[in-house]
Amino acid sequence: MTSFLLFNGVGCNSNNPTSKTTQAENQIETLAKQQRFDGITITVATFDKPIGVGVERRATEFEKLTGAKVNMVKLPLKDVFSSMQREFANKTNQYDVVVFSPQWMADFVVPGYLENLTPLVKADRQLQWDDIAPFFRDFTATYQGQIYAIPVDGDFHMVYYRTDLLEKAGVTPPRTWDDYVAVAKKFHGKDLNADGQPDYGSCMAKQPKHVNHQLFWSVASSFLQTQGTQQGGFFDRETMKPLVNNEAFAKALDIYKETTQYAPLDELTLNLDGARKLFMDGRCALTLDWGDTGTLAIDPAISKIPDKFGALVLPGSQQVLDRKTGKLAACDKFLCPYAIDGVNHAPYGAVGGWVGGINAAAKPAVKEAGYALISYISQPAQANVDVTIGITGFNPYRISQFMNRENWLKVGMQEAAVSKYLGGISVSLKNPNMVLDLRVPENALYQREILDKALTKFLAGKITRQEAIQQIEQEWEKTTDRVGRESQLKAYRSSLGAE
Numbered sequence: 001m002t003s004f005l006l007f008n009g010v011g012c013n014s015n016n017p018t019s020k021t022t023q024a025e026n027q028i029e030t031l032a033k034q035q036r037f038d039g040i041t042i043t044v045a046t047f048d049k050p051i052g053v054g055v056e057r058r059a060t061e062f063e064k065l066t067g068a069k070v071n072m073v074k075l076p077l078k079d080v081f082s083s084m085q086r087e088f089a090n091k092t093n094q095y096d097v098v099v100f101s102p103q104w105m106a107d108f109v110v111p112g113y114l115e116n117l118t119p120l121v122k123a124d125r126q127l128q129w130d131d132i133a134p135f136f137r138d139f140t141a142t143y144q145g146q147i148y149a150i151p152v153d154g155d156f157h158m159v160y161y162r163t164d165l166l167e168k169a170g171v172t173p174p175r176t177w178d179d180y181v182a183v184a185k186k187f188h189g190k191d192l193n194a195d196g197q198p199d200y201g202s203c204m205a206k207q208p209k210h211v212n213h214q215l216f217w218s219v220a221s222s223f224l225q226t227q228g229t230q231q232g233g234f235f236d237r238e239t240m241k242p243l244v245n246n247e248a249f250a251k252a253l254d255i256y257k258e259t260t261q262y263a264p265l266d267e268l269t270l271n272l273d274g275a276r277k278l279f280m281d282g283r284c285a286l287t288l289d290w291g292d293t294g295t296l297a298i299d300p301a302i303s304k305i306p307d308k309f310g311a312l313v314l315p316g317s318q319q320v321l322d323r324k325t326g327k328l329a330a331c332d333k334f335l336c337p338y339a340i341d342g343v344n345h346a347p348y349g350a351v352g353g354w355v356g357g358i359n360a361a362a363k364p365a366v367k368e369a370g371y372a373l374i375s376y377i378s379q380p381a382q383a384n385v386d387v388t389i390g391i392t393g394f395n396p397y398r399i400s401q402f403m404n405r406e407n408w409l410k411v412g413m414q415e416a417a418v419s420k421y422l423g424g425i426s427v428s429l430k431n432p433n434m435v436l437d438l439r440v441p442e443n444a445l446y447q448r449e450i451l452d453k454a455l456t457k458f459l460a461g462k463i464t465r466q467e468a469i470q471q472i473e474q475e476w477e478k479t480t481d482r483v484g485r486e487s488q489l490k491a492y493r494s495s496l497g498a499e
Contacts, residue, residue: 037369038067044373045084046099048074050292050393051153051354054386055099058377065376068369078209081107081444088113088359096362097370099152102140102352106441106491109143115358118147120371127375128398135429136397139436140352144494149355150374152383154397156349156434157218157314158424160279160287160294164308165192174286174315175343177219177255181262184286188262193282193304201262203284205275206459208268213452214350215288220252221346221435222316223328226336230498233346233435234446236323237498240480240489244473247328248321253458253465260459268459280305288314290350291395294421298413299390307414311424313431316345338433347428348435353397388413396425439495440488442479450475 044059046052052074059070073095075083081104087095088108100108108114121129127150129137136151159180161173165187174180184201192199206212217233224243225233235242243249260267264278272289276296279287280303287293294311297303320336322329329335336344356374358367376382384401386394388411396402402425408418428434438447451472458468480488 035368035372036067037365037372040067040365040369041069041071042096042366042370042373043071043073043094044097044099044370045073045075045080045087045095047077047080047354047393050391051099052393054389054392054394055152055356055377057392058382058386059373061382062373062376066369066372068373070373078448081448084108091361093359093361096359096366097356097374098359099354099356099374100149102149102355103437103439103443105143105148106439106443106495108357109148110441112360114148115360115362115367115371116146116148117150117358117371121147121150124375126379128380131380131398131400132378133397133399133402133429135349135434136353139349140355149357150378151353151355151397152374152377153355153394154353154387154425155290155351155395156347156425156428157215157288157290158294158311158347158428159314160289160297160309160311162187162192162282162285162305162308163310163420164305165285173310173312175341176317177222177252177315178317180286180315181255181258184259184262187285192285199283200264200278200285202259202286202288203263203270203275203278204259204267204288205270205272206260206268207271208456209448209452210271211350212455213447214348216252216256216451216455217435217447218288218314218348218350219256220249221348222314222320222344223248223252224321225346225433225435226320226331226338226344228338228432229434229436230496232492232496232498233348234438235489235492237493237496240485240492242473242476243321243323244476245469246321246326248319249469250465251317251319251328253468256455257459257465268456279309282308291421291425292390292393294417295388295395295411295413296390298411298417300412306412307417309417310420312420313345313424313427314347316340316343318342318344320344338431344433345431346433346435347431349437352437353395354393396422402426436496438492440491442483445479446476450479 046055056072063070084098136154141147141149141151174183188201189198204215221233225231278284280297282304297309298306300306318331319328331339331342331344358370386392387396387401388407402422405418454468454471457463
């Protein structure tokens with residue numbers, strides 16, 4: 001199963017765009033064959049920004065090319081899942097197309113809300129499905145072997161660092177989370193952008209009910225999963241017992257809380273836009289984020305460090321969870337078979353990348369137009385440009401986006417920065433121990449509600465570490481029992497490819 005995480009050596013079809021000429025020819029062919037949808041209105045719902053910005057840019061083009069009318073419903077992140085689920089469950093069918101997090105696939109597919117796109121994708125030559133990297137093609141877009149969505153974005157976490165600061169100080173980019181804390185501590189309180197003001201060692205978006213729970217899991221993942229993707233990083237694969245009440249999870253909580261000591265005073269209310277601005281203003285030595293930072297930081301109009309940052313695979317750990325004892329144990333070749341120089345890395349596919357699906361209850365003509373729209377957005381002629389533009393929120397997910405550097409250089413990313421950025425992504429994608437995001441029914445309750453609430457209280461000092469652990473474990477267990485332990489276990493194992 002873990003072979004789908006690798007994109008090197010994947011057999012792409014003959015239409016895989018690897019040159020400017022090929023892209024241009026494909027775009028001409030696409031436009032020449034573009035269907036007309038005059039008189040048809042498509043309502044698209046998604047996250048307001050940045051993903052909604054990227055979708056809307058191409059939807060406007062699609063309207064001009066096809067005659068369709070596209071109504072955009074852009075929702076705050078905290079409302080996206082609940083709004084989509086409510087519309088589906090109530091059968092009001094206001095949303096014809098949903099661009100959503102693949103975490104919600106089980107919630108949307110099992111009840112029959114999404115159209116099965118498998119036959120359409122297989123017949124869609126312009127989509128160039130084989131050019132989509134296997135992780136996104138076979139995990140984020142697929143549920144139990146059937147395609148229910150088309151990727152428009154590729155998401156997982158990386159660490160970004162100031163190359164100029166670390167090189168001048170003779171500091172190696174962090175390999176472990178202990179290293180991350182040490183580097184953050186070294187630079188915290190120093191003037192990092194020559195404006196006469198003290199700056200920060202680390203900046204993370206720890207605002208409640210935002211992405212706090214996902215950032216934390218990027219710290220926890222390397223402590224919890226060691227045996228490869230199929231092992232799973234959230235629950236025991238045999239019992240559905242949470243991997244929470246153990247020394248490894250406790251260590252991750254301690255590290256995550258310690259990073260707050262070397263951060264802005266308002267970090268516990270900081271959102272992604274705020275954290276990214278601080279990093280791009282040159283005020284942070286380190287940050288943890290999705291691929292957006294790499295494309296935003298190269299823009300000299302908004303960034304003071306366009307040529308002074310690097311990206312790398314998430315730091316790992318030399319000590320990991322021994323699931324038999326619940327204790328921390330030193331990595332060895334048996335416990336950490338994928339370790340690199342004694343360090344267990346477990347890149348976290350947070351979200352996994354936004355995908356476009358079709359409401360199964362929409363009218364046939366609307367389904368056809370809706371599919372044409374999300375295919376158009378994802379096709380290489382559009383996508384390979386969009387992933388280089390920070391405001392779109394789209395990050396690389398196609399093999400050609402890694403192989404052809406021309407578009408990256410064209411937007412102003414320096415050769416060295418391209419190598420570090422794409423290298424950090426490719427190392428993550430090729431890691432056989434990559435942690436898949438939780439994809440079971442009601443995953444938003446597990447993570448965005450229960451986990452996030454406990455983290456918020458713990459970081460603010462309102463509860464102890466052990467109280468946070470107990471709160472998460474107890475509430476996760478209650479949720480599993482309420483939904484159905486056997487069905488949740490089956491969904492979890494299926495999401496890992498373990499059945």
